[in-house]
Every structure is written in C-alpha cells, then in structure tokens.
Amino acid sequence: MIIAVLVAVLLPLGLYSYKSTLKETRELLDGRLAQSARTLDVLIQNGGVHALRKPGQEPLIVPIIGREAEELLLHARTYETEVGYQVFDLHGQMQLSTANFARLPLPHTLISGFEDYFFEGYGWRVFTLVDESNGVVIRMGERDDSRRDITHALSVDLGLTQLIGLPLLALLVGWAVGRGLDPLQRLTQALASRAPGSRQPIQLDRAPQELQPVVQALNSQLGRLEDALERERRFSADVAHELRTPLASTMIHLDTAMSGELSADTRARLSSAQLGLSRLARRIEQLLALARLEAGVAAGQRSEVDLVVVAMNVIDELAPLLGESGVDFAFLEHEESLKVQGYEAALAALLRNLIENAMHHVPSQGMVQLSLERYAANVVLEVIDNGPGIPAERRASVFARFHREASSSGDGYGLGLSIVQRAAQLHNATIELLDAPSGRGLRVRVTIPSSGAVDIASSPDME
Structure with a gap:
C-alpha cells in the first residue's frame, strides 16, 4: 500500500515536472536566441558590419565547419551547423550571414518576434530583431533537432530517476517496513511457542x-x-x-x-x-x-499414543457395563498398532463417550461396533450402532452441552458428545455423523491426523 501510494504521488509529480522543465527549457533557449541577436545588434551599432561590407560588394558569408571536419580537426563537436544568423538592411539587402543561413528566405513582413521555419530538411526556431534606428534586421536561428536533443536528455534523466528510483524506493520501503514489523513477528513467535x-x-x-x-x-x-x-x-x-x-x-x-x-x-x-x-x-x-x-x-504433554491399546483399555473399563446392557459389542482393528501424536487421556475420553453414547441409543440386544483403520496419513475411528439414528437436520445440534435426544434410553446428561468434540479439537480431528451402513442407526466417524494434535493453550474454545 505504501509503495502504491508513492507511485500514485511520484508519477504525476514526475510528469508535471517533465512538462514544466520542457516549458522552461524552451523559454530559456528562446531567450538565448533573443540575447544573441541583441548582442550582434550592439556590435553592428559600433560599425562592425559597415566596416566589412563596401557598397556594391557581395554580402559577407561566415564559413561554418561541418560536423565531420570538426570531429577530424578539433576532435570535439561545436554544433556550428545547428545555429546561424542573418543580417540585412531595411530594404532586404543581405549584409552578413552564416553559411547555413545564406539561402534562408527573407521574411514577408519585418516584425520582431519568433517564427518556426522548415529549411533545407530541418525545422528551425528563428528570432527576428528589427532595429530601425540602426537600419538593420537581424535573424538568429537554432535547429529544432538540437533543441530536441536537449529535451530528450532531460526526459531521459527524469525517466531514469523514476525507473531506478521507484524500484529502489520499493526495496527500501519493503526493508524498512519488514524491519519495523520484525518485533511483531518475534512477539507472534513468542506467543506461539509459549x-x-x-x-x-x-x-x-x-x-x-x-x-x-x-x-x-x-x-x-x-x-x-x-x-x-x-x-x-x-x-x-x-x-x-x-x-x-x-x-x-x-x-x-x-x-x-x-x-x-x-x-x-x-x-x-x-x-x-x-x-x-x-x-x-x-x-x-x-x-x-x-x-x-x-x-x-x-491431557498433559503430547506424546505418541497407540489407539489400539487405548481402545482395549476403554473396552476393559466398560466391560461390566457392556455385560449388563446385553448389547452385542464388536471391536474391529485392522492393524495391531495405530499410533498418533496426541493426548492419551483425551483420546480415551473420546472413545469412552462414543461407545457409551451408542449404548444409550440402541435397543435391548442391539449392536455397537468400533473399528480402527489407517487411511494415508490419518487414522479413522468409527462407532456404528443400530439404534434409531439422528435425523440429518438435528445432527449439528447434538454437540451442544446438555443436549439429549429423545431416543436416548440411558442415564446420560447430554455431555458425552461435547466431550468427544472437545477431544477431537485437541487433535485437529474431524467428526462426521452419518447413516449406518445397514440403513438404520448412526455411524460416527472421527478422522485423526497421525501428527495433527494441537496445543491445548492455543486450541479453539468448544463453545
């Protein structure tokens, strides 16, 4: 956001600065032409031109060295071909001219000011100075491409400033913001590892x-x-x-x-x-x-827990209750050992309450089945009964505390599935309430990641 704001501010400012600089440069170059013309007029007033040109003589032509010659002789560029001047009297008789301005047509009207010409393949910016007191007209000109070179150099300088400056500014802003937020990152890590x-x-x-x-x-x-x-x-x-x-x-x-x-x-x-x-x-x-x-x-500290061993212990604990209830209970383990990272007490509470909840909802001589199986990186725990089941529209509400279904025949207090849900949350597990395979009853499926337990202090509240 900071970088976007900077770009939104700096780019319009750069464009405005570019246009303003072009205007100022044009005015400066025009001022230089006018100043050069007036300087030449002062020299003429002191007799410089009249002393050089006799009546009836040809106008004096000032030679200009070409670009190739100047680079050969002077090893430097003087830009002589890109500027020129012309002096003539009020009757239009040429008195003095640079070689590149010798064939420049005379103006139609003698009015001081700036004009634009296209002459011998180039555009020219020409300033005309009419000095009636001295009887001369002075024309001072500069090629447009020379001016464009100057403005091009200015645009390149301004553009490079934006092209190089903005990415550099983005890097520096990113570094500064990252450095400024580093204490918050360290605070987050300190809280997470607490x-x-x-x-x-x-x-x-x-x-x-x-x-x-x-x-x-x-x-x-x-x-x-x-x-x-x-x-x-x-x-x-x-x-x-x-x-x-x-x-x-x-x-x-x-x-x-x-x-x-x-x-x-x-x-x-x-x-x-x-x-x-x-x-x-x-x-x-x-x-x-x-x-x-x-x-x-x-739960204590998280450790490696064998779900098969936990299930056997829970079944042994509930054996007297299972015997008295007359429920046909079956335990299907597909492997001798199914280990996950978690809290043994919480997993035991989860299994115990799932089995008890199923027992409370099956009729006399009913069936409850517990199965444990591994799928990829998860362990799937299922408790299936042949009771009346729970309608799909009421399944989301059965995890609320103190909620009891009307079909319950036991002495529960509506807390069993709340404990199951909380224990599942501690292990980043998912709970699904499905129809039993036989079409009657309920299947509770708990999918537990093998290493998916979460810290108790950071786990979400069960409410």
Missing part, C-alpha cells in the same frame, strides 16, 4: 517504544488468564474430592443397608436411591472430564 501454564513474562529484545505497552498489557493479561485457569483447576480438584468421597461413602452405606433383611418396599426405595446416586456420580464424572479438557490439564 508453553501451556507458563507464567514466564514475554521478553522482547530491542522492542520499539511503541510496542512496549502492548507487551506489558499482554503479560498482564496472560497472568490474569493463568490465575483464572489455576482457579478452575483447583475447583475441579476440589469438586472431585468433595463430591466423590461422600458419594462413595453413601454408596457403601446403601450397599450395607441392602445386605440386611429389609422389606420389599424399603429394598425398592434403597435400590432407587442407589441408582440415582450412580447416575449422579456418572454426571459428576462427565462434568469433571469436560472441565479437565477445557482447562487443559487432563
């Missing part, structure tokens, strides 16, 4: 004075952000401690109470309370998992 959870203030060597308030404001803002994240981490830990322990203790007391002799009504009530506490515990676990993912503390 470790999650770091409280080290950003330091920029040789930062310009204009950027120092920005760096200070960023450091202050990052400090407040880390304080907020630290409070969230502590809150998650406190909630986990304060809620899990009482819930576990209450579950134990209920189990103890139910082991004794109870009436059918009391046992039913205790069983209902136990089921409610189990659901509450599950909801708390989901909320804590989502909070840990949002705070970026569950």
Whole structure:
C-alpha cells in the first residue's frame, strides 16, 4: 500500500515536472536566441558590419565547419551547423550571414518576434530583431533537432530517476517496513511457542517504544488468564474430592443397608436411591472430564499414543457395563498398532463417550461396533450402532452441552458428545455423523491426523 501510494504521488509529480522543465527549457533557449541577436545588434551599432561590407560588394558569408571536419580537426563537436544568423538592411539587402543561413528566405513582413521555419530538411526556431534606428534586421536561428536533443536528455534523466528510483524506493520501503514489523513477528513467535501454564513474562529484545505497552498489557493479561485457569483447576480438584468421597461413602452405606433383611418396599426405595446416586456420580464424572479438557490439564504433554491399546483399555473399563446392557459389542482393528501424536487421556475420553453414547441409543440386544483403520496419513475411528439414528437436520445440534435426544434410553446428561468434540479439537480431528451402513442407526466417524494434535493453550474454545 505504501509503495502504491508513492507511485500514485511520484508519477504525476514526475510528469508535471517533465512538462514544466520542457516549458522552461524552451523559454530559456528562446531567450538565448533573443540575447544573441541583441548582442550582434550592439556590435553592428559600433560599425562592425559597415566596416566589412563596401557598397556594391557581395554580402559577407561566415564559413561554418561541418560536423565531420570538426570531429577530424578539433576532435570535439561545436554544433556550428545547428545555429546561424542573418543580417540585412531595411530594404532586404543581405549584409552578413552564416553559411547555413545564406539561402534562408527573407521574411514577408519585418516584425520582431519568433517564427518556426522548415529549411533545407530541418525545422528551425528563428528570432527576428528589427532595429530601425540602426537600419538593420537581424535573424538568429537554432535547429529544432538540437533543441530536441536537449529535451530528450532531460526526459531521459527524469525517466531514469523514476525507473531506478521507484524500484529502489520499493526495496527500501519493503526493508524498512519488514524491519519495523520484525518485533511483531518475534512477539507472534513468542506467543506461539509459549508453553501451556507458563507464567514466564514475554521478553522482547530491542522492542520499539511503541510496542512496549502492548507487551506489558499482554503479560498482564496472560497472568490474569493463568490465575483464572489455576482457579478452575483447583475447583475441579476440589469438586472431585468433595463430591466423590461422600458419594462413595453413601454408596457403601446403601450397599450395607441392602445386605440386611429389609422389606420389599424399603429394598425398592434403597435400590432407587442407589441408582440415582450412580447416575449422579456418572454426571459428576462427565462434568469433571469436560472441565479437565477445557482447562487443559487432563491431557498433559503430547506424546505418541497407540489407539489400539487405548481402545482395549476403554473396552476393559466398560466391560461390566457392556455385560449388563446385553448389547452385542464388536471391536474391529485392522492393524495391531495405530499410533498418533496426541493426548492419551483425551483420546480415551473420546472413545469412552462414543461407545457409551451408542449404548444409550440402541435397543435391548442391539449392536455397537468400533473399528480402527489407517487411511494415508490419518487414522479413522468409527462407532456404528443400530439404534434409531439422528435425523440429518438435528445432527449439528447434538454437540451442544446438555443436549439429549429423545431416543436416548440411558442415564446420560447430554455431555458425552461435547466431550468427544472437545477431544477431537485437541487433535485437529474431524467428526462426521452419518447413516449406518445397514440403513438404520448412526455411524460416527472421527478422522485423526497421525501428527495433527494441537496445543491445548492455543486450541479453539468448544463453545
């Protein structure tokens, strides 16, 4: 933009300067002709011409050396052939002339001023001076091509200034702007390479004075952000401690109470309370998992993760639930090892919630299938069920927190797919909700780049 502005300003100025210079040069050359004519008139007034020419004699012709001869004899160019003068009396009798002006026709009227002539193949600019007191008419001329040489030299000088100056100016402006923006580039790199959870203030060597308030404001803002994240981490830990322990203790007391002799009504009530506490515990676990993912503390440092191993661990963890539900579960792994760069805890949460979500939407004796397969540089994870599925127009809304489909038969709290989406974001993965191959049910496809995990601190918010 700066270069375009400079070009837009300098080019019109250069054109105006060129035209103005041509005008001034023409006026200067015309002034030189007039001055030369008046100088010759002064010499004539002092008797120079009348002493040379006697009555009845031929006019005096001043010889002019040709261009070839002057280069041969003088080894320099004098431009004699490109200028000339002519002196005659008021009756039109030639008295004095240069050789190149000897055959120049006399003017029709004796009026002082400038005229343009075409004579012997050349254009001439001629100034006529009529001196009635001295009885002479003086004509001083200069060839147009000589004038054009001067204007051409001026145009070349001006043009070279633009042709050389503008590219050079563009390079210098580009260098200056790049140097001026270098601190911003270094600031960007410092922010991009900043470790999650770091409280080290950003330091920029040789930062310009204009950027120092920005760096200070960023450091202050990052400090407040880390304080907020630290409070969230502590809150998650406190909630986990304060809620899990009482819930576990209450579950134990209920189990103890139910082991004794109870009436059918009391046992039913205790069983209902136990089921409610189990659901509450599950909801708390989901909320804590989502909070840990949002705070970026569950994943830890990115490392090489074997998805097959993670899937086996999740299946082992869910084995009791799968057995009680009566769901026909199948795991298809096409390779013994499928490794990606990522966060093991987040991938485990993704698999766990996908499988649980499928189980909650299939009927009794339904089918859930998990498959892992590599395609090029990606690992494709699919969970397929034969439940009622999700209509295409509602699939975009199921990732919202606390959203539950009416077909859900489980005790979920609408957070499973939110956790799945957040875990996918941490790995730069894509999620697709498709129809099951059988035509009934849902297929959830997650495509994970083998090295596509992103830093938690820089990942987009799941909202």
